Amino acid sequence: MKRSFAVVTDSTADLPEAWRERYDIEVVPLKVLFGEETFRDGVDMSNEEFFARLATSTKLPTTSAPSPGEFAELYTRLAQDHDGCISIHIGRQLSATAEAARVGAQSVEGFRVSVVDSETVTMPMAFLCRVAAECATLDEATAAVEKRIPRCRVLALLDTLRYIEMGGRVSRAQAMIGTMLDLKPLLLVVDREIKPVDRVRTRSRAIPRMVEFFVKDMPVEHVGVVHAQAPEEAEVIAADLRRRLPGLEVPVGQIGCVLGTHTGPKALGLVYIKK
């Protein structure tokens, strides 16, 4: 039975490819700008192309939110065969996307849009979309999603602090890295903040630390692994989690162009919603 409302998110949800169809989710792309050139995240530029370009680019790309007009277009289209929609977006502290969605929704008369600021980024948003898609009504979906927002976590292991620092999201001091040393920061996105969890000198020591932290934070309702061009390591972690948590799907997602601009290559993340 087809539900009456649509589910919308943006490209920073790093939605697993299969989920788009499985749960019928619309994805609005954010933008990446290399100088004058603009690319729609995951539409005009694949992740592989993006990271290849990032590696050779002398100047870091910038990112921007979709425009309210783009949201209005989508909502207008969705209004044709839905009586409303839930639009789940990257946290306001990180991007103006949710604001653009809210403004866009106002210009579509007679169509109910429930814009949700997820307060987070990457795959917890995908989990929220799934939760919404499995609800019967828009009100139910909105309540179910909002209830889970405070329980969303992103545990990110960056291979370098360089990108996130240049993007102005986190300073070295905030990441407990006030040094020249190339430390691997382990950061936690929670409560609209990016908090340092640990700092480790080598990657092979950092990955078990990340898993250790996650295990202490269990139980969880959903968990997944995201990566920026580090599929093998992500699969190893996911396999480990599937062994620990039989019955959970543990999807693996790819960090897209927009988020990748801030994480840099080889970033790994454990994304979850606590029980």
Place this chain on the structure above:
Amino acid sequence: MAENKTPGVDGPLFKRALLGSLSWLSSNHEEVNRLNVFPVPDGDTGTNMLLTLQSAVEDIKESNAAEVSKIAKLASHGSLMGARGNSGVILSQIFRGFARAVEGKSSLTPAELATAFEEAANAAYRAVNKPTEGTILTVAREAGRSASAAASSPDATVPRVIAAAASGARAAVLRTPSQLQILRDAGVVDAGGFGLQIILEGMLKTVEESESSLAALSVSLPVALPASQVAVALPEEGWGYCTEFLIEGTNLDLDRIKHQIESLGNSVLVVGEPELVKVHVHTDDPTRVITLAGGYGKLLKLNVGDMSTQHRRILEGENQASAAPRPNGVGVVAVVAGRGLVDIFRGLGVDAIVEGGQTMNPSTQDMLTAIESVPYDEVILLPNNKNVILAAKQVLGLTKKNVHVIETHSVPQGVAAVVAFRGDRSGADNLAAMKAEAERVQTIEVTHAVRDTRSNGMKVKKGDVIGLINDKLEFAGTDYGEVVNKALSKLGADSYELVTVYRGEDASDDEAEKLESAIRSTHPGLEVEVQQGGQQHYPFILSVE
């Protein structure tokens, strides 16, 4: 006085004897420095002993005590506060044992003096974890035995007992190469033992010489070495003035004085004996401190310095990471030298740096001052050099703060430990994590041999590049890359991931680049990161993890 043939050692005589030791050691400490046991240039044993002895007599110069016990107590206390390096710490324990043995005595008979020498050696043995023969310990014991033998003779006099102690020491020093392989290989006698011999000889010269020639002997003291720079987070109330003085009085109540002074400032240090108390405080109102202290007795060596200028300078450019108060209430103090390394440690959140290391061992006092300056009651101290560990451990008994020493032997161990420090984790949890991380990292130190020697079964020529793995000389050669690659292969480069190269002051850009590419081409599986360390004497220090 000169003609007064008193048979005993009283306060004034012991004071003169120690001043004689100081001037004799200050003319000869370079000789002690030159006795490098190990082919790395850390020939500072003489300097360390001299600075320790200087601190031992520092307070004595102000004292007119008639009793030998009082002078000995001052020497014990002063040496402990100024002890530097292993030999310095052992010397301070010798003074401590001597002071205990003469407690309550106003003057010593020759026999009592000999017993005190023996007790001094015993105390030093007890203070060291694993006493090694062929060192200053052996020399102290032989001096005591020889003094006792002389004292048992019916015509024993004080000069004869001291003469016997000095000659016993000399004989023991000459035997040290037969006791320690490392000395035999290097073709030297033990430096610390030789230092003690010089101290005893200085005493002997004093007691044998007349008053007039003594005046000539009291030569100038060596120029003080630069004081350690201690950078700490600025406390809310500001720094004000560093106020230091001694209170001379009778039955001084240290606890009470300390309690009162604590209400007037911070970093309070009140140490000493009921007759002489040393006070150190950072206060905004030095006048009140001085007025208060003046009520207890005579103030000596009063010194008030404005610290705000100095600390503002130190704090400039300091990273914000260390500025916010820490939830766990635990501070970290590290001993480091070299501009780059100081920046790295500070950037990792260390609260106070005590400048020092291989060639400039900081004193217990330097470390104590740094610990007291940190706004936390629990402090983790990282010595970062094996020669600093013993002096660092002496701090434990000198402060009310809960201090933990993590025995980091090297800069890489120190960095590994401090990377593992977390402000939201308890002191105990931090200690466990920091120790584990420090033990995990391997250290390669690269320098040049300062003389021809043989060590660890290897012949080394002066100027050769030598590589030490975890303090042990393993490879010698002519090229940095060659020596480092051999060391990495010996460690088993395959089981490691990252090499951090801390570049020393003496390493050129070219040398650093060559070393980096040499490592990369021989061990392509390793990540290589080069950092400015700025340390002296070691062109390269490598951390392998």
